[in-house]
Amino acid sequence: MAARNQARIGRYILFKSLKKGGMARVFLAVDPEAPDELLAIKTLLPELRKQRSYREMFEAEGKVAVRLQHPHIVRTVEHGDGRGGPFIAMDFIFGFDVSTALRALRKQGQSMPVPLAVALARDVASALHYAHALVDEFDRPLEIVNRDVSPGNIMIGFDGRIRLIDFGIAQTTIDVKSQIGSIKGKISYMAPEQVRGLPVDHRVDIFGLGTVLYEMLTGVQPFHDEGDFATMERVRRAEFEPASSINPAVDAGLDGIIARSMARDAEDRYPYAGDMQDALQQWLVERGEAVRGEDFAELMRGLFAQRISDMHADISKARAQALGGGATLASTPVATESGAMRLISEDMLAEFAGLASEADLPLGARAEVEPPTSTEPAKPAGGGAVTWVLVGVALAAVAGLIYAFGGM
Numbered sequence: 001m002a003a004r005n006q007a008r009i010g011r012y013i014l015f016k017s018l019k020k021g022g023m024a025r026v027f028l029a030v031d032p033e034a035p036d037e038l039l040a041i042k043t044l045l046p047e048l049r050k051q052r053s054y055r056e057m058f059e060a061e062g063k064v065a066v067r068l069q070h071p072h073i074v075r076t077v078e079h080g081d082g083r084g085g086p087f088i089a090m091d092f093i094f095g096f097d098v099s100t101a102l103r104a105l106r107k108q109g110q111s112m113p114v115p116l117a118v119a120l121a122r123d124v125a126s127a128l129h130y131a132h133a134l135v136d137e138f139d140r141p142l143e144i145v146n147r148d149v150s151p152g153n154i155m156i157g158f159d160g161r162i163r164l165i166d167f168g169i170a171q172t173t174i175d176v177k178s179q180i181g182s183i184k185g186k187i188s189y190m191a192p193e194q195v196r197g198l199p200v201d202h203r204v205d206i207f208g209l210g211t212v213l214y215e216m217l218t219g220v221q222p223f224h225d226e227g228d229f230a231t232m233e234r235v236r237r238a239e240f241e242p243a244s245s246i247n248p249a250v251d252a253g254l255d256g257i258i259a260r261s262m263a264r265d266a267e268d269r270y271p272y273a274g275d276m277q278d279a280l281q282q283w284l285v286e287r288g289e290a291v292r293g294e295d296f297a298e299l300m301r302g303l304f305a306q307r308i309s310d311m312h313a314d315i316s317k318a319r320a321q322a323l324g325g326g327a328t329l330a331s332t333p334v335a336t337e338s339g340a341m342r343l344i345s346e347d348m349l350a351e352f353a354g355l356a357s358e359a360d361l362p363l364g365a366r367a368e369v370e371p372p373t374s375t376e377p378a379k380p381a382g383g384g385a386v387t388w389v390l391v392g393v394a395l396a397a398v399a400g401l402i403y404a405f406g407g408m
Contacts, residue, residue: 009084012041015322016315023048024058028092028315035323038092038315039077049085062088064144064167067134072127074155074165093165094158094311096304098216099151104303106219114249116299117216118280119291123162124154124209125277131167132202132273145200149208150189151215158300158308160293187231188224192264195232203266206273210261217254218246222262238264253283 007014009029016028018040029041048054062079065088069075077089098120105111112120131144146153146167153166191207193200214222222240225231243258244250257279263269270276284291301308 007084009041009043009087010078010080010082010089012039012087012089013322014041016318020045023054028318029089030319030323032323035319038319040090040092042088042090043084044086046085055081055086058086058088061167062086064142065090067142068131068144068167070127070130071161072123072163073131074163093155093163094308095155095161095300097152097165098154098156098212101156101300101303102151102216102219108303111219111247112216113299114217114247114254115284115287115289115291116295117213118254118284118289120154120156120162120216120296121209121213122277122280122284124149124164124212125206125273125280127164128202128205128209129272129274129277132205143201145202146205146208147194147200148186148189149205149212150186151212152186154212156296156300158297158304160295160297160300162296187228187235188221190232190235191266192236192238193266195235201266202273203269203271206261206269206276207263207266209273209276210258210269214240214243214258214262217243217250217258220246238262253286257283 007027009027011033012029012031014027014029018026018028020026024042024044027041027043029039031037031039044054044058048058059079059081062076065076066079074093075091077091079088080086102112111117128146128149131146134142134144136142144167146164148166149164153164155163155165157163187195189208189211191200191204194204211222214220223231223234223238225234240262242250242255244252244255257276260279261269261276270279
């Protein structure tokens with residue numbers, strides 16, 4: 001097959017595939033106007049670009065994401081729809097998610113240091129409080145609820161920054177016409193009302209964060225069991241051993257914070273994520289713990305020194321090929337999970353070359369296959385009915401925003 005120009009979507013040059021999920025593929029990319037900045041470009045899969053419902057949901061995810069401008073939430077640069085289909089452009093994060101860090105720690109027989117776990121949860125609570133309180137241009141609450149706070153959706157950058165990376169299945173009042181699914185999120189980190197299929201509010205995110213904090217401190221998922229139904233039953237009961245019974249470094253004060261955040265009844269949890277943030281910060285201050293970003297950076301260097309070096313070298317090479325000398329997408333190397341290099345396939349090129357013209361057609365001119373609609377009851381909200389946004393559940397956690405080698 002003859003060489004082609006680099007694949008583009010919008011103004012971005014795509015030069016490395018990060019991962020393909022059930023609904024989207026994510027590429028590493030650059031903006032030619034700012035070639036030193038790496039971006040992660042999330043694209044809807046070709047077969048879903050033809051379906052109005054999925055395009056509308058993908059657009060709704062983009063609308064939520066661009067509003068979230070917070071130091072502990074990954075920045076979305078823009079979302080659009082051009083040749084190659086709809087896309088969401090986000091900052092690329094050099095780092096790994098909390099799930100990957102915890103696996104590396106477990107291999108060494110360790111858990112995350114208690115002050116770091118508390119500081120990380122504090123920063124995520126800050127991000128959640130911001131999202132929960134966000135309003136639109138008319139000062140109407142957007143009522144954003146993440147519903148998927150889990151270790152795979154929290155990034156630790158090699159620079160030590162903590163960022164929440166995914167609002168792809170967020171509940172919000174931003175309009176989207178179709179609904180898919182009734183239970184959304186990772187079961188082990190759901191709140192009891194989620195697994196029961198009841199209407200939820202921002203307090204499910206507080207429960208999810210408490211579960212993440214528990215796992216960081218103990219290395220144990222408090223509700224995980226053999227099979228989804230057994231796990232759901234344990235979540236429904238919300239019964240767990242105190243973290244201090246597994247990790248003696250956890251004191252009674254921290255046990256209390258966890259217990260309140262993971263209370264079975266939403267009314268017994270912290271009213272707002274900001275209240276949990278304050279409790280975690282107070283715990284750190286009372287114990288004289290001043291955790292810095294460099295502390296997280298040092299942790300990551302200790303766990304992933306060689307992989308960090310490999311990532312920088314591999315990405316630098318691929319970017320140079322893409323931006324210099326007319327390299328084509330088909331000749332751009334990609335790291336596999338084992339760390340070996342492979343090429344971006346011709347099929348990947350065809351996703352853009354074969355569907356670009358169709359993507360430029362009016363939405364109504366494309367063939368559509370409607371997915372099943374949800375029977376989930378709507379939650380009343382100011383200004384309209386609450387709708388559910390589901391985009392890339394399996395993808396967004398680590399694939400949407402990270403570039404990882406072996407062990408992921």
